Amino acid sequence: MMLSALDLARRIDAGELNPAAVIDLCAEAITAREAEIGAFAALDIGGARDCAAGSHAALAALPLRGLPVGVKDIIDTADLPTEYGSPIYRGHRPGADAAVVSMVRRAGGLILGKTVTTEFAYRHAAHTRNPHDPAHTPGGSSSGSAAAVAAGMLPIALGTQTGGSVIRPAAYCGVAGFKPSYKLIPTVGVKCFSWHLDTVGLFAASVADVAFAAAAITDRDLRVDARAPAAPRIALLRDARWPEASDAIRTAVETAAQAAAKAGVRVAELTLPAVLEEAWGTHATIRDYEACRALAFERDRHGERLSPVLRAGLDAAAAVTADAYDAARRTTRFARRALAELMTDHDVLLTPSAPGAAPRGLDSTGSPAFNHLWTLMGCPVVNVPGLVDTVGLPLGIQVIGRFARDRAALEAALFIEGAIARR
C-alpha cells in the first residue's frame, strides 16, 4: 500500500517504470483516499506530470529519478501557495523556494504538492486524519506529510520538527521518520518558530527509503541499502518519562530491544544523568523565547487571526527573560556535552517515539513529551515503524543517534527495523 522510494527508483533504473507512471500511482492513491485523509494543502499533479513528461531521461539520471515529493506547508515554494497553516497567509506566494525545495529539485525530485501543517507548526490541529483509522489524529505538526506517505499518496515527504513534529506523526502513521542532526538540512525559507530547534526532516515508507531520500537531497553518504547493516551498540532508555508511556508502547520498545538482542547485539540499560533530565525543561524556555520574536509580526499585527492556543502560548512566551533564556542555553550546552560522553559507549538509544499509539480525535495532535530533549540536543533521530497495538494502530520506536553521525543512526534504525520484522 505504501510506495517505497527505493523500490520505485530501482524499477525506474530497470526501465520498468518512468517518472510519469510513478505520478500516476500517487494520483490513483490521492483519488482514492485524499477526500477522507486531507493530507494536502495544495496539489500540483499537472505540473509534476509536465515536468516528468518533458525530461524522462534527464530526471532518471538524477538521484531522485523524478520521484514525487510532498512539501510541508511551513516550507516556502514559489510555484505553490504557502500558507503556514494560518489564515493570515491565505493564498500567500513566497518570492523564492526554500533551500531544501531547491535541493529536492536539483536532486531530481518533483514537487507534487504541499502537505498540511498545523498553524505555524504549533499545536492547533488541522483537519488531516490518520490513514490507519480516520477517527484518530495523524499527529503533528507535519500531519499531512506523514499521512500522505502512510496512505501511499507519496513516496517521500518533507516535514519539520521543533518539538516532536517529525518523529511523532511518523510513529502515529506507521512510516519511517528521520529528523537529521541540527542544520544538516538548511531551514532557509522555512517559517521559523524557534531558530535553535527548527529542523527539517523526512518521511518515507521504511528506514532504507528515508535514508535514500536524505542521501539524494543532501548529496551525502547516507544510504544504508547497499549491504546488511552492521550490528549497533544499543542502549534501552527508561528515563523519567517512561511511566507516562502506555503499556503498549513500553512493550513495543522492549520487543524491539529483545528482537535486536536476538539478532546478536548487546542491549544495555540506561538512565539519564541529572543534567540531561534537567535539559528536558529548557526546551520550552528556548522555544518560547524565540517564538515570541520569530512570530512577533503575526502576534503584533494579526493577533486576532491566531488560534487561541497559539495566542495564549505567545502571550506566555513574552514573559521569558533574556536571563532565563541564556541559562537555558547554558544548560543545553552542558547537556550536549553529557550526552556526547554518554554515547561514547552506545551508537543509539531506544525510547518510545510517542507516549502511545495515535490518540482518538482530531482536536489534538498528541504529545511531543518524548521528543523535546532530542530536538534540543540536535542529534539524529529515526522513527522505526513495524509494530502495532492490539487494534492495529502503529507504535513507533525512537532511535536516537550521536550528533553528526546521521548515517550510523540510520544504519542502526535499519538493523532494528529488520530485527523487528524477523522476530
Next chain:
Amino acid sequence: MMLSALDLARRIDAGELNPAAVIDLCAEAITAREAEIGAFAALDIGGARDCAAGSHAALAALPLRGLPVGVKDIIDTADLPTEYGSPIYRGHRPGADAAVVSMVRRAGGLILGKTVTTEFAYRHAAHTRNPHDPAHTPGGSSSGSAAAVAAGMLPIALGTQTGGSVIRPAAYCGVAGFKPSYKLIPTVGVKCFSWHLDTVGLFAASVADVAFAAAAITDRDLRVDARAPAAPRIALLRDARWPEASDAIRTAVETAAQAAAKAGVRVAELTLPAVLEEAWGTHATIRDYEACRALAFERDRHGERLSPVLRAGLDAAAAVTADAYDAARRTTRFARRALAELMTDHDVLLTPSAPGAAPRGLDSTGSPAFNHLWTLMGCPVVNVPGLVDTVGLPLGIQVIGRFARDRAALEAALFIEGAIARR
C-alpha cells in the same frame, strides 16, 4: 553633524524634543545629502511622521523613544519594499517583518526607510557614496546604513555581517558598528547567505549610542553610558594579516593601544595560535557551501539576473563538498575553543577593522580580510571610530570580545573610544 541616539533620547526625556522633531532633523539631512550619498533604497518619512504624531507620549515611554531607525534592505519589511539589492526582487513585498524589525517597533523605534545593500549582501557594489568623500566607497555590504548614520540622516541603522559587512563600512564611514555575538539578534526574516555566519548588527554615532540601541532592541543589559567604563584587559593582535594593513591603519591601532595604556590599562601583545590562523581559511568554505544552497532558487531560476561576480561565486561554491564543509565546521569548533582559552587573559583584542581607510572608487566595497575570522568565531565585535588618516578619512579600530560577553566588549570599546579622544 551625526545624530547621537543617546543625546536625542535624553532630550526627548527632558521634553526638549519629540519624536516628530527628530524625524524633521533626519529629513533635513536627507534633503541636504541623500541625492549625493544614495544611502536609501526606500524612504517612508511620511509614515514615520504619522506614527510619531499619533503617539508621542506612548513612544516616549518606550526604550527607543520613537527614534527613527534605518533597516538594511536585506531585512524583510511588510510595509516597505524589500529588494535585497537584486533586480530579481524589484518591488518585492515580504509577507511579514523580520524578527528584528518587530523588535525595533516593540522598543519604540520608527522605521524611516530601507538602506542600500549590495546584491544579496555579497560583493557586487551598489551606488552609495562615502559621506567623508563621495569619490570613495562607504564599504559594504551594509553600505547605506553606515553612510546614513555618518551623514546624520539617521541616529540608528540595522546591518548584517557575513564576512565584514558591519565592521568594515562602519570603519570606512567613521561610525560605531556593533556585530553582536552570533544569534544575539535573530536573523529570522533576513535574506540568508550563510546560516552559520549571517549576523544582524547595528550602526550609530558612537559606542555608547550603538550600545543604547542594542540594549533597547534586544531588551538586554547592554547600555554602557551610566558610568565610566571599567578598565579592560587588552591584547594588541598583530596576526598574519598585519602586513596587509596600510601604514595608516597600523599606526592607528598602535595609537589606540598607546592611548589605552596611557589611560591606565595593561596592553598585551598577542599572536594567534595555529588553529586560529587555520580557521581564517575555513570561513570561505562554510560561506560558499551554505550560499550554494541558500541562494539556490535565485541561481537556478534567475541566474541571468545575478551579477557576474555573484554568479561566478555561486558556480565556484557548487564545488565545495560536504566533506570539506564538515571539516571546516570541525576546524571552526576547535578554533572557538582555542579562542575561548586565549581570551581567559584578555577581555578584548585590538586589530584593524579594515586594511586601511575607504578605497577610492565605487566598484569595490573594499576587503573584509580583517573580519572573516571574527564573524566565524561568533564573538562580539565593535568598530571604534575617532581616528582619521592624513586626508581626513576615517580609520576604524576593531575591538573583539568574548562570545556572549557583549556588554563587556561594548564597555571595552567605550573605554578605548574615550582614550583615543583624550589622548
